Amino acid sequence: MNVVVVGSGIAGLTAALHAHESGHAVTVVTKGALGDGCTGFAQGGVAGVYGPHDSRDQHAEDTLVAGAGLSDDAAVDVLVADGAARIAELIARGVAFDRSPDGELLLGREAAHSHARIVHAGGDATGAAISAALVAAVRRTTITVVEHAFLTDLVVGSGATQGIRILRPDGPRTLEADAVILATGGAGHLYAHTTNPLGATGDGIAAALRAGAAVADLEFVQFHPxxxxxxxxxxxxxxxxxxxxxxxxxxxxxxxxxxxxxxxxxxxxxxxxxxxxxxxxxxxxxxxxxxxxxxxxxxxxxxxxxxxxxxxxxxxxxxxxxxxxxAHYLMGGIATDLDGRSSLPGLFAVGEVARTGVHGANRLASNSLLEGAVFGARAAAVLGAPWPRRAAPPVSQAVDLEPAASAGSFTRAALQRLMWDEVGLIRTDDGLRHALSTIRAWSAAAGPEADPSTVGPGAVDEREDANLLLLAEATACAALARTASVGAHFREHSLIGAR
Incomplete structure (x- = not known):
């Protein structure tokens, strides 16, 4: 098969390497340089190596508790069952996790874990070590790498994904594919304050939304303390x-x-x-x-x-x-099954761009790198297999609310401040309605310019703004639709501080 992987963090590069090793022709497309993205910034480590008195069952239980009852049991079982193999694979690919003088892996503990079960590298440089090893592994193969390429849209025909459209410094291109694996990360730059690198503008989720793929749980945004x-x-x-x-x-x-x-x-x-x-x-x-x-x-x-x-x-x-x-991590995203398949045939999603069901309403620390490795490998393993009739359930969270009569001028900074104030750590019904009506007013004022496909060929920042605006509306809708507080989605009668 001809496989295009969009994104070059742990999920994308794991998927690309597994697909290549299975004999597929693989192209990796990345927004910046190979290895850019959130993976390289990860400090804590990878959960899943079990020390004395610990077990897979206890890791699963901690994941479910952190997820506030909304994690998918089957997805969590897959995560903890495949974890040891994926960590061993990272070691085989050259990740030098920290070890004791006698050669044993050093295990750390983080919040909501009942045991020390997290491997780390370079103390607090785990993500950088993983990224470097996977980039080197890809460079040693015949995988085609297309750097500095902005994903503008998916190519869809006959009800299936047939490739992607990208924008490079030398102009637009279309890459045909039998399967597309999105690994484009999250959307931290919806918010005024975020740990995410500048490229985390929700491009993959926005492209999937425009193509008609189901998304879920966008209201669950994790804020790192x-x-x-x-x-x-x-x-x-x-x-x-x-x-x-x-x-x-x-x-x-x-x-x-x-x-x-x-x-x-x-x-x-x-x-x-x-x-x-x-x-x-x-x-x-x-x-x-x-x-x-x-x-x-x-x-x-x-x-x-x-x-x-x-x-x-x-x-x-x-x-x-x-x-x-x-703002740190998006638990929701493109809805997938246990093998990364979306509701749109031919489209896979892995890593933070995906909603696998593992995290529920709140991600357990150090499960993100693990999820990327586990589900990246699983997606590659089913390439070429028949597409299930319903790989992921359709999700509808429409909210009937008119645009605000007066919303001021749209800028990215204004959107980020609005999302921080009203769709952030603590939410209210009035605040969410204010946010959604304002976002809709901005979208209406933008008109066709809000569609990235109509933006000028060199205006990547305008395309990012359009993606953020689309995703902000979907996130506010999801937050309004979920009326009860759970996990990272917290609603009360008054906000902290004045608007």
Whole structure:
């Protein structure tokens, strides 16, 4: 088969390598350079290597608990069953996970995990190590790589995916394919504050929406609790809290225990909301106190974080550092079955762009890299197999709401601020309706220009804006349709702070 993989993180490159090794002709298309994207920024690690007193069943249970009852049992079973093989494969491809002096893999613990089961590389440089190894593996093959190529749309004919349209610096191109595997990541830049790199503008999900593929769970956006509260967004890994760092208010009190008995190691949505509320109440950022770990441990276990915090004027071995939440991971996306097949024949989705059912309403820490590897391999394994009659269920979350009469001018910054304020950590019915009506007013004002297929050939930023606007409407609709609070989707009667 002629297979096009869009995206070059862990999910896309795993899929590409498995497809190539199965004899398919593979082309990898990537928005930036090969290996760009979220994978390289991942600090924590990969869950799934089981130490003493731990098991697959306990990993599954932790995943289900974090997912707030909305994870798909079958998808979670697949994740934990395939995890060890995928981690072994990463090691075979050259990922040097950290080991003890006697050669045993070092296992870390993060929030909502009942045991230490997370492998890491370079202390807090796991994603960079994985990305480098997979890029090198691809470079050693005959896989065709097309870099600096922006996905504009899917090519659909006779009810099936037949290829993709891309925009490169030298102009537009169409790539024909028997199967397309989307691995384009999430959409962190829907929000004013995000850990995601600049390219995370929801391009794959937007293209799938325009092609008629089903999406699901877009309301479930995970906000990472601890971003360094000074300078550009920089994630301070959950593994720091797993090693014993604490969150404190301006009086030095560990305030998260007011909300959850697990304190700093509660699920991410709980910790993020607790931080936001405490920061609003005291009028200043909360702080992460890692001083008890000591300078030597911090420098050895978290060398990247240690370097960045010091570059920004903090000695975190001596003083607590300010932290704040930021949009981090999209649990929803293109709805797929257990092999990455979407509702549109010929279209697969793997990694963050997909809604596999693993994460439910809230992702368990360090399951994202694992999910990319597991489902990337599974998608490649069924290439050429008959397409199921219903690979993924259609999902409809239409909301009858008129555009706002006056919404001001659209800019990306205005959209990001609107989403942060009204479709962010804490949501209200009035806020969601305000967001949706404003987004619809912007879309109506944009007219045909909101369709990326009508935008000028060189205007990638305008195409990204159109994708974000489309995805923002779908996300706000999904959030309005789910009236009960669950996991990362939290609704109450008043917002933190003024609009």
């Amino acid at each position: 601890t971003i360094l509260g000074a300078g550009p967004a920089f994630l301070v890994s959950e593994a720091v809290r797993g090693e014993g760092a604490t969150l404190i208010d301006d009086e030095g009190r560990r305030f998260v225990f007011d909300t959850h008995p697990d304190g700093e190691l509660a699920p991410r949505d709980v910790v993020s909301r607790a931080i936001a509320r405490q920061a609003a109440a005291q009028g200043s950022p909360v702080r992460l106190d890692a001083t008890l770990l000591g300078a030597e441990t911090l420098a050895h276990r978290f060398p990247t974080i240690d370097r960045i915090t010091r570059e920004r004027g903090f000695d975190w071995s001596r003083e607590p550092i300010p932290v704040t939440p930021a």
